[in-house]
Amino acid sequence: MKQNYTQYCHKRIFVFILVLMMSGILIQDTDSVDSTNFKKCSQSSFCQRQRSYKPETSPYAANFDSLRTPKEGQVSIDILNTKNNQPFVLDFYALEDGMFNVKINEANPLHPRYIVPDTILDVNSQKFVVSTDSAKRIVNLQLAENPNIKITLTCSPLRLDVFDDDEPVFSLNSRHLLNIEHLRQKPVQKPKEPDSPPPPPEENEEGKSPENEESEEQADAQEEVVEEPVVEEKAEEEKEDEDDIDGMWEETFKTHQDNKPRGPESIGLDTSFINFAHVYGVPEHADHLSLRSTVGSEPYRLYNLDVFEYELDSTAALYGSIPFMIGHNGKRTVGMLWLNSAETWVDVDSSEDNKGVLGTVFGYFAGQETVPEVNVHWISESGIIDVYFTMGPTPADVMRQYTKLTGTSYFPPMWASAYHQCRWNYKDEDDVRTVDQGFDEHDIPYDCLWLDIEHTDGKRYFTWDSHKFPNPVEMQNALAARGRKMVTIIDPHIKVDSNYHIYSDAQAKDFFVKDRNGAEFKGWCWSGDSSYLDFTKPEVREWWASRFSPEIYKGSTPNLFTWNDMNEPSVFNGPEMTMHKDCKHAGGWEHRHVHNLYGRYQVVATVDGQLARSDHKERTFVLTRAFFAGSQRYGAIWTGDNAAEWGHIEFSVPMILTVGLCGIAHAGADVGGFFKNVDGELITRWYQAGAYQPFFRAHGHIDTTRREPWLFEEKYRDAMRSAVRARYELLPYWYTLFYQSHTTGEPPMRPLWYEFPKDRSLFAHDKSYMVGRALLVQPVVAAGVTYSSVYLPGNSGWYDTTTYQSYPSPNTVSVSTPLTNIAVFQRGGTIVPRKLRVRRCSSLMTHDPYTLHVALDHQGRAEGELFMDDGHTYEYKNGKYNYKKLVFENKVLSSRSLNSTALWETNSWLERVVIMGISKPSSVQLETEGRLTTLGFTFDPNKRLLTIRKPAVKMQKDWTITLS
Known part of the structure; x- marks a missing residue:
């Protein structure tokens, strides 16, 4: 009765707290999130171990004589941790489009290590061209279809260097931080020797003492609970790794205990972006675009968490995690994906202290006093080393390559x-x-x-x-x-209620995540007592x-x-308002x-x-x-x-x-x-x-x-x-x-450096941005602002989309931004399609007419594209769409189909053409299907703005408009 009453009280307290949370009382009174509810690196044992791992030289060495090619596009070599004699295998995979993959896994793990599934798409492989230097114990790999990309493997100590056009781009383990905690058997602490021997116990009928009987029962019970084999002795080389280190087999944060039946299994690796001063990516964080140096502070954390009213200008984890990082300089853009779904910490060192270290070693940057360099230390709680490299060289190339690996965006209706x-x-x-x-x-x-x-x-x-x-x-x-x-x-949380059909059906099918003991895991969320579906199944x-x-x-x-x-x-x-790490999912994997x-x-x-x-x-x-x-x-x-x-x-x-x-x-x-x-x-x-x-x-x-x-x-x-x-x-x-x-x-939304990759002043810029390649947008982000100072990059000129005033570039301009508008400019050399008949919703505008805004560059040229279909089905995959290339040059505006058969029928027509930065023509003619039509127009000489009204040609047709 007492226990039932206690449970009743606990539930009443929880309901009261939940009501307060839902009403906002517990949330709205705070200025921001309570950061003490979430871990720092110092409170994460594996992060601490990996971050403090700083050997003078790497203990990992490759066995030069074990080099082999299991199949086309794959090269393998054996690795040994010379400190503890643990064997590993290093695999290289050559991929199409200038990409490659590096994997390091235990050669004979005690248990399989987790390899992230369902993320990398099927990507075609290419060949490696392999050469070796037996005297120096060096292996050279070259992508056959992209011979400018080369990988050099130095066997001892292990190190990988990646080159593009003979210039170093990446270096792996050059700072000796590769550290894989191999899976091991759980050690048993030896009992302390007594000061004096106890008296001999009495024996029972079977010749066993009661103490021995109890001891055997305890041992049996321990065998049922402990999942790993128990050993009395450890190898000498493992003692230093295992003795007196907290958090390897269990860990506590606040009141939550994390049991670790597999023991320590974290991984760490340093990667250097050579000749780069800026890196980007690894969302999600409320931080600036260019990643900061985390030396002496908190690393970037990748661990999906429910964080309300989060702090700004922070490396703390938020709701999503993408372990992809991009490096960009004035010559090339590259990327690397650290494929790991466990908790991950990312240390970034872009400090002045490390400038020129690797550049000097390579000797490829003669005449430069300092070579920028960003060193990144990747730390994950489990898994394998699994790194994909996208070699660019342009921002668009990197995006194509990365999304070839992980998939392009869905096409929203x-x-x-x-x-x-x-x-x-x-x-x-x-x-x-x-x-x-x-x-x-x-x-x-x-x-x-x-x-x-x-x-x-x-x-x-x-x-x-x-x-x-x-x-x-x-x-x-x-x-x-x-x-x-x-x-x-x-x-995803399902209310625990036997009368709720979603819960009862899922429970009957054994579809919920299990706790550490194998029972249905229950936690609290908006529905109160909740179970969580195991979506990994x-x-x-x-x-x-x-x-x-x-x-x-x-x-x-x-x-x-x-x-x-x-x-x-x-x-x-x-713990940290999320699921316990030792909960169990399909296949025996832990959360x-x-x-x-x-x-x-x-x-x-x-x-x-x-x-x-x-x-x-x-x-x-x-x-x-x-x-x-x-x-x-x-x-x-x-x-x-x-x-x-x-x-x-x-x-x-x-x-x-x-x-x-x-x-x-x-x-x-x-x-x-x-x-x-x-x-x-x-x-x-x-x-x-x-x-x-x-x-x-x-x-x-x-x-x-x-x-x-x-x-x-x-x-x-x-x-x-x-x-x-x-x-x-x-x-x-x-x-x-x-x-x-x-x-x-x-x-669709891009940094300015994406479109203007050689402008170094943009590499850390995130006040304004591009929408596609045509529009530059700078929001107002402070109270009382009526003028905005906007940097306009490039050399093709820009046009204010509100006033049509033209501005030369590169240039910094001050523009009026009263409450009615923000700074939006159209880039010279682009064409932007619009629909000016705005209705109550988009579906009513499907067949409405178009207006083309043509912004000419200094050569009098512009181009753009327009995609049209029904807006909501997958019929575009069957060819039922129109994709138009719009080009203005030599005073001719043309529309040509990019798809061979424009199967989608539409009554949309061209209502208006607005051309910025042009001289007044004497006449304007439309040609479509062999017919010529003279069009009317107006011209504003002060703005050099030509408006052609009602060409009335159907948008799905090919046509030209000629200015004479």
């Missing part, structure tokens, strides 16, 4: 690239109807309305609150009739996908899409091995469910908070629980740029800030920034005041309306960029 309206929570169907009507009444377009957790029946996902949402199908159909969609939230993913069938997800329709939140996974009462994959696996299953629901006809949309390498194949992400502060607008730019460089094209930040109340100026500036970022969604916490645009003063409402309408005018351009990202891997 047109409506998903438009504006989304969200709040925790629109409280009922009347609220939904009122908000929907409010946008129309105030002439503000939007495409999708979102419902957070309060729409469900007691936080039971795939259900509806029958009092607040008694008619969900009718509600969705009403939105669909107006061309709009709905998104509902579905998280294919059968669980298949089952989850089937839940999206309308027969099971009652009240859903084909116009309902999904938001996977809290999928780090978030566990309120777990520590798969943690950063968990959220991606949930999204994979959700996407499969949406595909099955439409018989693979309709394009999917899923928003996820947790992500890993390859997540771009499945959906969009956002930057999580930000706050209504100016700094969060500012840092949204480098955060989105960084995930874009790591493959995720469709990304954004909560417009207005999730936490705290927002004033009119701040939310206006956020709408203006969000309108030029890939994923455009407003969102707010349940405890914030309502913030639909029409609830603010007229001047703010009008400015927000203008920002949203600007997004809709540019949807043809955004949609084309998303298609290009889907096919080439290039991010």
Whole structure:
């Protein structure tokens, strides 16, 4: 009875805490996240061990005589840790398109080490050209199809150097930090010798003492609990590694104990980017674009965590992890993927102290006093050394190569690239109807309305609150009739309730993650006592996908899409608010091995469910908070629980740029800030920034005041309306960029150095950015700003998209940025397609006419592209699309199909052409299908602006417009 009463009290306390969290009381009173709830490197034993590992020379050596070629495109060699005689195997794999892979694994591990699955796509291999220097014990590898790329393996001490055009680019283990903690048997602490021998025990009938009987029973019990074989003695060479080191077999953080039945298995490796001063990537962190030096401070941490109102300018872990890093200098761009899904720490040393060290060693940079160099120390809790190198040499090459490995972005439907309206929570169907009507009444377009957790029946996902949402199908159909969609939230924690069909079915099928003892793991989240589906199991993913069938997800329709939140996974009462590392997944793997994959696996299953629901006809949309390498194949992400502060607008730019460089094209930040109340100026500036970022969604916490645009003063409402309408005018351009990202891997939102790779002043710049190759955007990120100083790079000139005023470049200009607009410039030499007839949602604009904005460079030339299809199906894969190349040169504007058969029929026509930076012509003629038509035009001599009105040619046709 006492135990039951105690459990009852605990549950009541938890419910009270949960109510406070949900109401925002425990969150809103804090200025920011409590960082003590999350580990520092000093509190992570494996990070401490690896970070303090600094041998004078590396103990790892390759056996030159073991060099072999198991198959074409693979070269292998044996490695020995000469300190403890542990054997390893080093494998090289030559890949197409100037890429290669390096793997190091134990030769004969006690247990298999975790190798990340389902991330790297099938990539064609190429041949290695192998040569050796037996005197120096050096192996040289050359990519047969890319002979400029060479790898030199020095056997003792082990070291790898990578060259491009005979210049060093990468060096591995040059700082002797390769350190693989081999799997081993758990040592048994010997009992302490007694001061005097005890008296002999009495024997029982079998000649055994009672103490011996008990001892044998304890031994038997220990054999049942301890998973590793027990040994009495250790090899002499292992003693130094194992004796008196805390955290190798168990570890405690706050009140949480992490048992480690496999023991220590961390890995570490140093990699040097030679002749690079800047590196980028390894999201997600609320940090600047160019990665800082972490010497003497906290490393960048990759460990998916639920962090609310996160700190800015920080290396702390957030919701997603992509262990991909890019180096860029004025000559080349390169990348490397550290493929590991366990907790990972990344030390970056770009300090002045290390400049020129390797450059001097190589002797390739004669005449340079110092050679920039960034040294990176990768540290992961488990797994193998598994590194992929993308050799560029351009930023676009690196993106193509990386996304060839991990996949290009999914192609979002047109409506998903438009504006989304969200709040925790629109409280009922009347609220939904009122908000929907409010946008129309105030002439503000939007495409999708979102419902957070309060729409469900007691936080039971795939259900509806029958009092607040008694008619969900009718509600969705009403939105669909107006061309709009709905998104509902579905998280991975499942309420423990035998009467809840999702829980009972999953429990009966044994689909939940297990705790360390093999029982169903339970943790606390929004639904209270919760179990967590093991999405690492294919059968669980298949089952989850089937839940999206309308027969099971009652009240859903084909116009309902999904938001996977809290999928780090978030566990309120777990260590660092996530799952215990010693929980068990499919195949006997612990959560520590798969943690950063968990959220991606949930999204994979959700996407499969949406595909099955439409018989693979309709394009999917899923928003996820947790992500890993390859997540771009499945959906969009956002930057999580930000706050209504100016700094969060500012840092949204480098955060989105960084995930874009790591493959995720469709990304954004909560417009207005999730936490705290927002004033009119701040939310206006956020709408203006969000309108030029890939994923455009407003969102707010349940405890914030309502913030639909029409609830603010007229001047703010009008400015927000203008920002949203600007997004809709540019949807043809955004949609084309998303298609290009889907096919080439290039991010829609890019750093300036991506487009201007030789301009060194841009390498650390993240105040402004490019949308595609045509638009430069600089948001306003401080209060009271009415003028902005903007750097315009390149030499082709720029045009203000509001005033059409031209500016030479490179140049820094001061432009007016009143509350009504931010700085947006079109690059000379580009053509941007727009639709100026903005309607209430994007689907109503599908067949509307186009306007082309042609910005000429100094040679009087410009080009662009336009992708057109139905905007929502996969018919484009069957050739039902139109892809146009637009070129202006020699006073002729032409449109030509890039696809051989333009099968998609559209009534869209060319309504207007605006040409910037041109002289007045005497006549303008349109030619299409052999017919000539004279067109009318107007000309502004002060702006050198020509406007050609109503060419009225169908956009799917090929045509030319000639100026005479």
